[in-house]
Amino acid sequence: MSKIEYDLDVPIKDLTTYKTQGNLPVVVSPKTIGQCKYLLEKFNKLNLSYFVIGKGSNLLISPQTAKICINLSKMHKKIKINGDFLTVSSNTPLSQLYISCKEAGLIGIEKACTIPASVGGFIKNNASFMGQDAFSHLEKITMLHEDKIITLKKSQCVYSYRHTQLPSGIIISATFRLKQQNSETVAKSYHEAILYRNEIQPKGFSCGCVFKNPEGYSAGNLIDQCGLKGKRKGGAIISQKHANFIINEANATFDDVKYLIDYCKEEVQSKFNVLLEEEVEIIH
Numbered sequence: 001m002s003k004i005e006y007d008l009d010v011p012i013k014d015l016t017t018y019k020t021q022g023n024l025p026v027v028v029s030p031k032t033i034g035q036c037k038y039l040l041e042k043f044n045k046l047n048l049s050y051f052v053i054g055k056g057s058n059l060l061i062s063p064q065t066a067k068i069c070i071n072l073s074k075m076h077k078k079i080k081i082n083g084d085f086l087t088v089s090s091n092t093p094l095s096q097l098y099i100s101c102k103e104a105g106l107i108g109i110e111k112a113c114t115i116p117a118s119v120g121g122f123i124k125n126n127a128s129f130m131g132q133d134a135f136s137h138l139e140k141i142t143m144l145h146e147d148k149i150i151t152l153k154k155s156q157c158v159y160s161y162r163h164t165q166l167p168s169g170i171i172i173s174a175t176f177r178l179k180q181q182n183s184e185t186v187a188k189s190y191h192e193a194i195l196y197r198n199e200i201q202p203k204g205f206s207c208g209c210v211f212k213n214p215e216g217y218s219a220g221n222l223i224d225q226c227g228l229k230g231k232r233k234g235g236a237i238i239s240q241k242h243a244n245f246i247i248n249e250a251n252a253t254f255d256d257v258k259y260l261i262d263y264c265k266e267e268v269q270s271k272f273n274v275l276l277e278e279e280v281e282i283i284h
Contacts, residue, residue: 004039005029005074012063012254015071016056017116019205021253022063029074036144036170039070044146051283052170054091054118058125058207060261061283062254070170072120081106084178085139090120090171102186106178108137110186111193115208120171125281126159130193135159137176145169162212162279202241205248207280210261214274220244222274226267233259258282 010027013019030036043050049067053059061069072091079100080087086106088097098113100106112132115122123134123141140153145167158165201208211219223229223243231238235252238260239245246260265276 004035005031010069012061015053015069016059016061016207017205018056018060018207018252018257019248020060020257021251022061024061024063024065024069027069027071029071031074031076033144033149033172036070036075036172037147040144040169041147043068052120054120055093055116057115057117058121058127058279058281059283060207060254060257060280062258064254065283067283072118072170078173084180085175086178087173087175088119089173090118090123092119093117094119094122098190101178102183102190105181105183105186107181107186107189108132108178109134109176110190113190114193114197119174123171123174124164124166125279126162126164128162130196133162137178139175139177141166141174142172143167143169144172200242202239202245202247204239205252206239206245209244210246210278210280211244211264211276212279214276217272217274218244219268219276222268222272222276223264226264226271228264228267231260231263233257233263236260238264 006026006028008026010024012022012024028039030039050070051067052070054072075091077092078089081104094113094115094117098110101110109132111130112128115127115129117127126134135154138154140151142151213219220243228238229240229243234256235248235250236256237247237249239247246257268274268276
């Protein structure tokens with residue numbers, strides 16, 4: 001086993017799109033599946049909790065967390081295309097996946113590829129955009145679970161709207177079955193999604209939508225009707241453009257953002273008797 005790289009006192013702002021303040025005491029960065037397996041074996045043996053990070057676009061991390069961060073950014077990225085099937089490593093950014101889809105003329109997830117996430121996070125959260133979610137065209141995923149590499153077909157996975165219930169471990173790769181199309185059509189679809197995203201979503205450091213849409217409701221509209229747009233806490237603010245976005249406007253802390261999340265939930269519960277559920281994953 002070659003030496004596993006690690007860094008001490010790592011700024012959280014370097015790991016997530018929220019760019020909140022504070023540091024993590026240690027971040028380990030495996031480069032191979034073998035190193036990942038070694039880490040999970042050690043962590044399980046020592047009863048240590050961990051979380052896995054790719055692009056960090058759906059994470060709000062407390063600097064007080066006792067969990068160890070496993071950063072997959074230094075793992076080798078692979079994309080393999082065989083006809084309609086596309087297999088991709090979990091740490092591959094969706095923006096890079098889109099390029100491969102365009103070049104190969106494969107359509108089906110190009111709109112979702114505008115999400116600033118990695119493939120692993122895309123699947124874990126069953127993220128979606130403009131009607132395209134991670135499981136729409138998923139065939140199977142490969143995971144490192146405890147000390148074994150396992151393959152799960154889509155039919156073996158438990159998933160729903162922006163939620164999955166997968167075995168503990170690390171997603172290694174995913175295979176999608178897409179449809180053949182000319183590259184120009186794939187590119188047009190992607191750029192239409194980019195334009196729409198820029199039109200409806202605010203700029204700034206955020207995790208994207210903070211809350212899932214409750215059945216029959218828009219989380220953003222509920223928050224807006226509570227008059228919470230522009231509500232501030234420290235360096236964080238509920239966006240004036242889209243109330244389901246909390247923006248890190250000026251060196252916000254974990255506590256700043258968490259306060260606004262809790263405040264939104266309390267106000268919506270009080271006014272509409274609707275309990276908002278976080279879409280962002282909060283690491284305590």
